[in-house]
Amino acid sequence: MTASMPKACALLLLLGVTLGSALDAAAEQDFRRRAHAANGNEFESNDIRAEIAFGREVAARILGREPRRDNAELTRYVTLIGQALASNSGRSELPFYFGVLDSEQVNAYSTPGGYVFVTRGALQQMRDEAELAAVLAHEIAHIQLRHIVNAMHIRGKETSGVMTWMSVITGGSGDTAKVAFFQAVDQATNLLFEEGFNIRDELAADRVALMLLANTGYDPEALNRFLTRIDTPTQSAARNGKRTHPSGTERLTALATALRTQGLTDLNLPRRPERFASYATHY
Numbered sequence: 001m002t003a004s005m006p007k008a009c010a011l012l013l014l015l016g017v018t019l020g021s022a023l024d025a026a027a028e029q030d031f032r033r034r035a036h037a038a039n040g041n042e043f044e045s046n047d048i049r050a051e052i053a054f055g056r057e058v059a060a061r062i063l064g065r066e067p068r069r070d071n072a073e074l075t076r077y078v079t080l081i082g083q084a085l086a087s088n089s090g091r092s093e094l095p096f097y098f099g100v101l102d103s104e105q106v107n108a109y110s111t112p113g114g115y116v117f118v119t120r121g122a123l124q125q126m127r128d129e130a131e132l133a134a135v136l137a138h139e140i141a142h143i144q145l146r147h148i149v150n151a152m153h154i155r156g157k158e159t160s161g162v163m164t165w166m167s168v169i170t171g172g173s174g175d176t177a178k179v180a181f182f183q184a185v186d187q188a189t190n191l192l193f194e195e196g197f198n199i200r201d202e203l204a205a206d207r208v209a210l211m212l213l214a215n216t217g218y219d220p221e222a223l224n225r226f227l228t229r230i231d232t233p234t235q236s237a238a239r240n241g242k243r244t245h246p247s248g249t250e251r252l253t254a255l256a257t258a259l260r261t262q263g264l265t266d267l268n269l270p271r272r273p274e275r276f277a278s279y280a281t282h283y
Contacts, residue, residue: 048093051149054184055113058148061189062101062109062117069100069120074282081129082116082136088215089144096143098136106230109192110139112149123283125230129272130222134213138223141208147201151191152184199246206251207258219271220264224255 069075075098082098094114101109103119110116116139118132126132142148191197197205206223213220231248246254259265 051146052094052113054149054181054188055111055115057181057185058111058188058192059097059113059115059117061185062111062115062192065193066101066103066105066117066119068117069102071100071282074100074279077279077282078118078132078136081133082140085133085137085140085212085216086114088212089140091144094143096140108135108139110142111188111192112143112146114143116140116143120283122230126226126276127229127273128222129276130213130219130270131226132276133216133218134209134220134223134226137209137212137216137218138205140212141205142197142201144208145201145204147197147205148188148191151197151201152188199250202246202251203254206255207262210255210258210262210264214264214267214269217269219269220259220267222271224252224259227252227255 078100079098083096086094086096091114096114096116098116098118100123101117101119104121105119106121106125108116108118108122116136118135118139122135123132126135196202209223210220213222227248231252
């Protein structure tokens, strides 16, 4: 047993308390109903395997550009928070993976199949565990709502079914299928690094993230706090280069509306700055 294990075990127990401090049973039931509706139809095992395989290849492209931070304790911490959030996402069929990228960029990424990454630069801008959870929840929401899968299907238009299309290009053994697969991977990578998600998808991921936060027992206003802090001229310029991306003002306004309409203001749910600070040295 390493010296870090007692700390990790204590964190796991505390996360259990966090989960237990979620909204009341009626609110949780309502969220699960909405999550199920957002996920739409259940898919066959082949479709899910295809989604995971596609996402794994896109995740490899991300790691090819921005290497993973080699710190087991920090990764364990981020993973425990991410898994707690993912358990409320309605995507229990996915084996979620979480990692920290060794990059000064303030960013986070997610791919189909459950791969979620946050950069060291983003961690350095955070003030508490709720803000970390907020960023992870936003990325989990993109996976839950299948935003990349849907975007690639719209561009491909080979078949009428989103997951059927993914199964075809992932499972096909011919040259045409392989070319289509890697073209889709290229497009997905470009979407993440160059284009950005469209306004509708970004704002939808924000709304779902708020419910994930609240139902996992974190302050849902954390996402608003973090985005306000990083809305610098540099970040604004980066967004302006992505034509479909919402402006900082537009996103914060939509977040404030969503918090109010979903009844998520003034809940006094935990932020946990002390626990977050104990891991700050591992950035």
